[in-house]
Amino acid sequence: AQSVSQHNHHVILSEAASLELGCNYSYGGTVNLFWYVQYPGQHLQLLLKYFSGDPLVKGIKGFEAEFIKSKFSFNLRKPSVQWSDTAEYFCAVSYNNNDMRFGAGTRLTVKP
Amino acid sequence: DAGVIQSPRHEVTEMGQEVTLRCKPISGHNSLFWYRQTMMRGLELLIYFNNNVPIDDSGMPEDRFSAKMPNASFSTLKIQPSEPRDSAVYFCASRGVSGANVLTFGAGSRLTVL
Numbered sequence: 715a716q717s718v719s720q721h722n723h724h725v726i727l728s729e730a731a732s733l734e735l736g737c738n739y740s741y742g743g744t745v746n747l748f749w750y751v752q753y754p755g756q757h758l759q760l761l762l763k764y765f766s767g768d769p770l771v772k773g774i775k776g777f778e779a780e781f782i783k784s785k786f787s788f789n790l791r792k793p794s795v796q797w798s799d800t801a802e803y804f805c806a807v808s809y810n811n812n813d814m815r816f817g818a819g820t821r822l823t824v825k826p
Numbered sequence: 827d828a829g830v831i832q833s834p835r836h837e838v839t840e841m842g843q844e845v846t847l848r849c850k851p852i853s854g855h856n857s858l859f860w861y862r863q864t865m866m867r868g869l870e871l872l873i874y875f876n877n878n879v880p881i882d883d884s885g886m887p888e889d890r891f892s893a894k895m896p897n898a899s900f901s902t903l904k905i906q907p908s909e910p911r912d913s914a915v916y917f918c919a920s921r922g923v924s925g926a927n928v929l930t931f932g933a934g935s936r937l938t939v940l
Contacts, residue, residue: 746927757917758869758931765927804869808927813882814859814919818868 716740718807720817727795728825735790735820737805747788748806749779750816758804764788775799797826830932832918838938844906847935850899851920859929860893860903861917869917875901908939 721736739745749761762773769781779790788805805817831850839845851858859874873883878895886893890909895901905912915936919929 748928750931757933758919758929760928763928806929812876813871813874814921814927814929815871816861816869 716807716809716815718805718815718817720803720805720820722820723818724821724823726823726825729797730794731824733790733792733795733799733822735803735805735822737788737790737817738786739788739805739807739815740786743809746808747779747781748808748814749773749777749788749790750804750806752802752804752819754801761790761803795822795824797824800824830918830920830930832916832932832935834935835933836936836938838940839908840940841909842907843939844904845908845912845937845939847903847916847918847937849901849903849918849932851901851918852922852930853899855920855922855930856898857921858895858901859919859921860901861919863915863917863934864913872903872916905937908937910939913938 717740719738747764750758751761752758761777762771764771764781771779777792779788781788800823802819802821804819806814808814833848857876860872862870862872872885873893874881875895891905893903915934917931917934919931921929
């Protein structure tokens, strides 16, 4: 079965530290890749997406993600995190433009 | 547009009771998804519909769960009878034909089964 794996359950960083959250998916044909963010008490919001073209995708709030097809990965990065980035981050994959599967999520805590 | 609207936002019920969660997708969106979020299992896809037709319900935990979409503007997720392990936040999301495959989520329904 197709699946999405997020390697880190909980990441704790200090402000200004660099962030990289891992995401891998199982191969299943054409894929669209996403990162969603859920701030405390809020619903999920789209952070960035990859459909085709440049494998380095820029999103909102300084986030970016790189699609590496050979590794089936779509890691999320940010050079310098802020306290306001404290949230839960979900990687998602849509297979053949149909369903949308999410990883288990990574909780990010940024210490001021 | 008001976005994806879910109700109720919070529900507390006793084991054995029927629970009905409701979702109104964004007008014009043709796909609707139900997800369940728990600490242990993260965000699980329960079922999704295209043009009101259920496409994949393999994520529905068991026969106690059922979902319907009688028209393009309304969907329900029903649990009968409910059990404490059903306690979770249930999210509805919709996607448009021209929405570049992006889901828009509702605020969620937090269910507590005592």
